[in-house]
Amino acid sequence: MFRLGWFLGNGFGMQPWYGNWTGRAVTEWTQPSMYVDLTTSLERAGFDLLFIEDTSMVEDTYGSSMETTLKYGLMAPKNDPIPLVPLLAQATEHIGIVATMSTIQYPPYLAARSMVTLDHLTKGRVGINVVTSVSHRVAQNFGLDKHFEHAERYAMADEWMEVVSQLWDSWEPDALVHDTETPRYADHTKVHPIDFEGKYFKCRGPLNTIPGPQRRPVVAQAGNSHPGRDLAARHADTMLALAKTPEQMKALRQDMDRRLIEHGRKPQDLKILFMATPYLGDTDAEAQERFNRFDKAKHDPDNIEKRLWYLSYVSGGVVDYRKYDLDGPVPQEIGNGETTTAKAWLEGSENITLRDLATGPANYGMEFVGSPDTMAAQMGEVMAEAGGDGFLMYPDVTRRSIMEVCDGLAPALRKRGLIRDGFAHKTFRENLMDF
Ligand SMILES: Cc1cc2nc3c(=O)[nH]c(=O)nc-3n(C[C@H](O)[C@H](O)[C@H](O)COP(=O)(O)O)c2cc1C
Structure with a gap:
């Protein structure tokens, strides 16, 4: 399970x-x-x-x-x-x-x-x-x-x-007394300041x-x-x-x-x-037919733009994918954002074009x-x-x-x-x- x-x-x-x-x-x-x-x-x-x-x-x-x-x-x-x-x-x-x-x-x-x-x-x-x-x-x-x-x-x-x-x-787990007679709501000796001082x-x-x-x-x-x-x-x-x-x-x-x-x-x-x-x-x-349609739609200009936008976001605002030629190489900078996600997208992208990356398989x-x-x-x-x-x-x-x-x-x-x-x-x- x-x-x-x-x-x-x-x-x-x-x-x-x-x-x-x-x-x-x-x-x-x-x-x-x-x-x-x-x-x-x-x-x-x-x-x-x-x-x-x-x-x-x-x-x-x-x-x-x-x-x-x-x-x-x-x-x-x-x-x-x-x-x-x-x-x-x-x-x-x-x-x-x-x-x-x-x-x-x-x-x-x-x-x-x-x-x-x-x-x-x-x-x-x-x-x-x-x-x-x-x-x-x-x-x-x-x-x-x-x-x-x-x-x-x-x-x-x-x-x-x-x-x-x-x-x-x-x-502390037993700090609450809930005594409505005395009255006493909580035991103050069981509630502690943390006095945290870090970097x-x-x-x-x-x-x-x-x-x-x-x-x-x-x-x-x-x-x-x-x-x-x-x-x-x-x-x-x-x-x-x-x-x-x-x-x-x-x-x-x-x-x-x-x-x-x-x-x-x-x-x-x-x-x-x-x-x-x-x-x-x-x-x-x-299901396969729906997937194929979805896959084909990746080539629509709107979807290419959205994916390049997403890659720019994942780079943490470091790489502007709009600056690059769609039919040129993929910029290899990982950036300062979701680094594992960026690495997954860029893996094996040295010899493909940016268009291939923008229209290729997803990495989610x-x-x-x-x-x-x-x-x-x-x-x-x-x-x-x-x-x-x-x-x-x-x-x-x-x-x-x-x-x-x-x-x-x-x-x-x-x-x-x-x-x-x-x-x-x-x-x-x-x-x-x-x-
Ligand atoms: C599945 C998933 C969900 C995430 N959700 C958020 C989110 O809601 N807000 C956010 O600022 N970052 C989100 N992140 C970013 C991560 O929390 C993390 O800060 C960032 O991916 C850096 O990741 P790294 O350790 O891979 O470099 C998400 C990342 C992944 C993979």
Whole structure:
């Protein structure tokens, strides 16, 4: 059995809003209804979690302009995901909801308090995706001239997680007395300042709210570089990973097992979820035909522009792919953003053209093509071979794709006993760690 998550890759932002099957997304993306529909469908389907991306900027690396960003609505406009979380929780009972917070956007105290507040409001179903932010533009919205170098970002994130963790532990488990007679609400000797003083953060504590049902909300981490892996090994309960083959999945799992042990934890303390994009159809032939159409559409000028924009974003605002001849060589600079993602895209690109890269295979993890039953079998085989903990599904978000995955693929997975058929526990953490 494995876990299933859904990666809401453009956060509380614009989902597909033009073309077939997009409904009224062009104006309704700011409203909760699509996300509520998504989350209730995921819960019905037996998903473990919804994962909400976030970034706080309007990108202008590509062509040194916001034109492409705002023409297509790429990563902007986007609402803050945190206020959405209680609305999703209110409509559901079991599913975990992970929201993204960046270590350069939130002071640790604010993050720790906000997450515990959400833990109370969701009755223990919230998680935090700890990111270091990808682009200079985010940094410039939060008082910095430019973003930190990659290694320093992660050193800062590690310290940030340390402060947040200490704050979550600043109330001892038995600090609450709840004696209405004396009266005595809490035992002050069991609530402790943390007096943290590090290189980047200073925080006195204690947290000014009581621990939530999970005490420590579930922590997720998505960077796959070496410092990203160490951050996950020290602090995370789940990690998002990009791999294209079972061999790559296995290698990452083994590497993470080693790092977890090095940091005094057990391999089973970290659940690794691999990104997967499904292309479903009623039959295998229909799914293949849909995939082929999608593949062919990569050559449309709009799609080439969007992919080059994306590569510029992934470089962390360092490489403007618009500057380069489409029929010339691919610039080989990795940049300062999502370095593992950038490396995956550039691997083997020395002898192809930029057009080939812009129209070639995607690098968002695995792709599965087939009818629900065929895909369920393929996913089962891959997971059995790789020994991962689950998949993070990454389809476009339309009500059609939600239905295909939740009412088509998920029942086929369940029929094979590959995903859960209910939730044994109350909190997200307990369910995530259940097997
Ligand atoms: C699947 C996935 C999801 C991510 N989600 C976010 C996000 O929501 N917000 C963000 O600023 N960065 C996000 N990132 C970026 C990472 O958290 C990390 O900061 C960045 O990828 C640097 O990665 P590296 O360790 O591979 O260099 C995501 C990355 C991946 C691979």
